[in-house]
Amino acid sequence: MEILSVPQGQFQLSRFPRRKQEKLRAWDAADEYLLQQVADEHLLNDDCRILVLNDQFGSLAVALNQYAPTVISDSWLAHAGIQANLNDNNIPTDQINLLDSLSAPEDQFDLVLIKVPKSLAMLEDQLHRLRPHLKDSTRVIAGGMVKGIHTSTLKFFEKLIGETHTSLARKKARLIFPQVNCTITPAASPYPSSYILENSAHRIYNHAGVFSRDSLDIGTRFFLSHLPTDDRYQQIVDLGCGNGVVGLIAAERNPEAELTFVDESFMAVASAKLNFETAFSDTRTAHFSTTDCLQGVPRNSADLVLNNPPFHQQTAVGTHIANQMFREARTVLRDGGELWVIGNRHLGYHITLKKLFGNCETVASNKKFVILRTRK
Template identity: 60%
Template structure:
């Protein structure tokens, strides 16, 4: 755990999930830059309505907790990180109001009220930013202070163009410690284009209409990894409960449900937009069929020894941090959740070496299928 020292105070902050011997901080240079800038300009005042978007581990929200901000994120993990960091700093959990990326902003504002201060951390997904700005615009005025922050490598001309196109005139700060700020002024006369999200397409070789919210991987078409996975989808009458872990738009679980009509499918992801997409897609495909949709961190809250088959395409990054730590967490928790004889099926790029981790955890691992890019592995409890 490290200490963030900014004009607003000194704060002990941890990443989430909390890991032993963590080497990465829970904030970056753009968080520090933004908090210093706000202090220099005297923002926010004590009665300001503050909205903070995409605060990865809650650094900004914790620093501004005295102002009772609202934090909007698509990430369950970001919410849990913020709650954990509030506890670490002996701040009431009620100091920060939490809403997800699909929650109507009118639910956190008095009638006809607008935000006085809007803070946005720039994410990797340009689509997510575009959708976000479209949803935010109705709750801004010319008096709203709008400031975004990110690392220089993540701010592009296309990023600034979105602010210009949807909100109004935009300029950037000088770079500091490889971080940059974006300043935007709301233009009431601007007529922004219609929101392009969610996206829709027909799943190839099926009649399934697929809906994808903005922060869902492979929004425009079926990606090659998922195509390979569903081409090798297992079917067995012994599967009664199937989990699509890290479900994204739910295509893997949807096809698993098609191949295993007697099974109940559980869709799990830490992204609210992903689970919402999966729910819409499965519900449209099988309107009379029961399924479960859960937003959580990996398999937290899922009962041990409760599942026969887990299907998993693990992410290999958290925000901008690349590694296999999420995959390892998914595999360990899958072992607990599976019944004896239950199966974990994993797809990944051939070079990632997931077979080594699976053999260590399950004492077995076999290759189900492979091609030049991907491998599908099966481990049995």
């Protein structure tokens, strides 16, 4: 746990999930720059209605808690991290209004702070959703690390909010100042966008923040072409479901199976639900859960877990989430149940799986990917 020192006070902050020997901080220089800027401009007062977008682990929500901000994030892990950090600072969690990225706040806001998201599509979607909550006097300030702010980023602010300029860089962070112009009438948001899934009649809808939003990922395509069929698979879990194509095709190949779709992104789970319901209307049963890995899925309940694991949590890269997914898959599988994993060959998932399950075989491989099967 480290201490964030900003004009609003000193706060204890940790990343989430909590890990022993965590080397990364729970905030970045853009968070500090944003908090310094609102202090320098004297923007905070008791009547100020504040909206915060994409707070990663709660540095903004915690520092501004006394103004009861509304905080929007697409990440379940961010929600859990913000709540844990509020607890650590003895701040009641209902002090802030925490919303997922598909929920609309009721207010119009005086101050909007945006951490620029990694995905430009996500930014575009968020600015579209933000517009009805702005008035000409709303102060909007966005912040990000210089390497994540491009001309295309600024163009979206210009197009959807108003004339935009930027600050000087400080500790490799930069602020963006769009001037709200309520007379702008942009075209409708292009999200959720959709494509037709190859070799099928399925139209696949994707909310803005979803993995491989524009077309089928090449790894997923390889996985789809090898998904198994067997009467033993009564309960199938699509773990890290994204838009849910893996579970959708598994459902088609296993007509008696009940499906569970899980992802930590609210937009992913909403897309998976939309796609499943579009494909099967109410003829099939499925459960949808936004959570960390398999938290909340009953132990010893699944016959088959399908997993195309992520290689990063926000900006931190690594196999730690994949490893957590494999461990939790072992817990939710019944004896004899199977975990199927697709990954880049070089990631060496077979070593971890063999250690955990005591067995691991290769179902298929090509130059880039390998599909592994392991049995509990």
